[in-house]
Amino acid sequence: MLDTVRQIETPEGVFLRLHSAGALPRAQAWLIDLVIRALVFWAAMIPLGLLGRGGMGIGSLVIFALTWIYGVVCEVWFGGQTLGKRVMSLRVVGADGTPVTLMPSVVRNLLRVVDILPGVYAVGLISTLIDPYARRVGDVVAGTMVVHVSDTPWGLQVPVLKAEPPPAGLSAEEQAAIVEFAERCGQLTPQRQRELADLLIPLTGRGGEDGVRQLVAYANYLLGRT
C-alpha cells in the first residue's frame, strides 16, 4: 500500500482511494495562484491609479479580497479548486472525501498565517513531511486534505494478441501481476519490457521480445479474450 493513499469506506461499502498531494505540486499551485493574483492586482491598479487616493482605497479592498477571500470563494463555490490547483489537478476535500464546506475552508485559509511562518512556508513544509497525508497545519485543524484529482491515468489497455492459457497453478496475485505488466508495458521502453519479461523465463520459457509477447498473450487469456 502506498503511504500517501487514504482509504475511505463510503456508505455504499466500497473503499474510496484518495491520493493526497505532497508539498511540491501544492507549492507549484500556490506559485501559479500568486502570479495570477499579482496580475489581477496589477491590472486593477491601472484604472484605479487614475482615480487618485480614492482609487488607492479600492485597491486596498482588491488586495484584501485577493489575500483573504480568493481561496475561500474558490474552494467553497468552485469545487475545491483555486486556479492554481485547477492547473495542477489538485482539489481540497473534507476528511471523508466530500466537498469542503465554508467553515473548514475559512480555517485552513486563515491558518495559512501559521503555515507560512517564518515567511517561507517552513512550518507548512515540515507539517506536510510529517503528516501521513501531507497536510499542513491549517489542513489538520480544519480537517481537510488536498488530493490529486486523477492520479493514475485509467484506461490503460492490454494490447490485443491471440490469447494463450498460462501454465496452471498461478496464484491470484501472480495472475494480477501478469495483467498489470501487460497493461503498463505500453508505457515502458522496449529494453525495460524485455528486462522485466526475462525475470519470468522460468514461466514462459522464452527471453527477449518473445517473452514479452508470451506474457501479453497470457494476459489476454486471463482477461477472457479469445
Place this chain on the structure above:
Amino acid sequence: MKQDRFVALHASEWDQLQAWLYRAETKPGPTMRAEQALDFPASYRRLCHHLALAQARGYSREVTDRLQHIVHQGHRLLYRPPPPRWHRAAFFLVAGFPRLVRAQWRYMALAAALLYLPALVCLVLVHFKPEFAHAVFGSGQLLEFEKMYDPSNPRIGRSSGTDLGMFGFYIWNNVSIAFRTFASGLVFGIGAVYVLATNGVILGTLAGHLDQIGYGAPFWRFVVAHSSFELTAIVITGGAGLKMGLTLLAPGRQRRGQAMMAAGWIGAQLALGGFAMLVAAAFLEAFWSSVASFPDWLKYGSGALLWVVVLGWLLRGGRGGHGA
C-alpha cells in the same frame, strides 16, 4: 466472469453515468432538474457494487481505476453539502455570533484583560511621566500622530487621504491584523497575547501623550464611535486565537486532534463575526469619526449609543428560546 465480459456488459452504463456526472459538474442547475437526476442515486450505487465486485474478483486496474474515478465523482455529488443560505448568515450575525461569544466568555475576558490592562497602565504612566511616550514611539512617529490629531486639522485621525481611500485602508489593515491575531494564537497563544498587549500599550500611550499635549479632545472625539466595534472585534478574534492556543496546550477530555478541530470551527466563526464588526468599524472610522465639524454632543452621544448597542448585542443577542 472474466474481466473482458464484465466490461462489455457494463461499460455503456459506466460511460452514461460518467457523462451525466460531467454535465452535473459543468452545468449543475439544468442537469439536476432534469428527470435523469432521479436515477442518479440508484445508478451510482450500482456502480459501487460493480467496483466492489471488480475488487473482489481481482480485476486489473484498467477496470478498478476507471470505476474508482467515477465513484469518487459520484461520491462528491451525492454527499455534497447543501448550498450556503444567506438568511443563515443574517441569523448568525444577529443571534448565533453573540451566543458564541458568550459561550467563550472566559477567553473573551482574558483577551479583554490583555488589551485593556496594558492600555490603562500606560495611560496612567504617561500621565505622571510624560517622557514614557518617547520610550514607546520614535520622535518621527509622535510627530505624525500629533499632525493627525492637531485640533486645527479639518479631518481628524489622518494626515492625508480621502474617506474612500481610508475606508479601503482600514479594511485591509484592521481585518488583516484581526485574522493574524486569530491565526497566530495557534502557536500556544503567543501571537494573540503579543498582538493584544502591544495594541494595548500603543493605544494607552498614544491616548496619554495626546492628552498631555492638549490634543486629547480631537483624539477622543475621533475614537469614541468606531472603537466600540473595532476594539471589541480585536478582543473577540484575540480570544478565539487564545482558545486555539490553549486548546493545543490543554485539550481537556478530548484527543488533541478532535479538540483542535472543534476549537478551529468555533474560532473561524468568531473570526468571521469579527470581520463583519471590523467592516462596520472601518465604515464609521472613514465616514463618521473623521468629521471634525460635528458638535461634541453628537460625537460623544453617538459613541455612547454605539457602545451600548455593541455590548447589548453581544450580551443579549440570541437570548430567549426563539429559533434556538
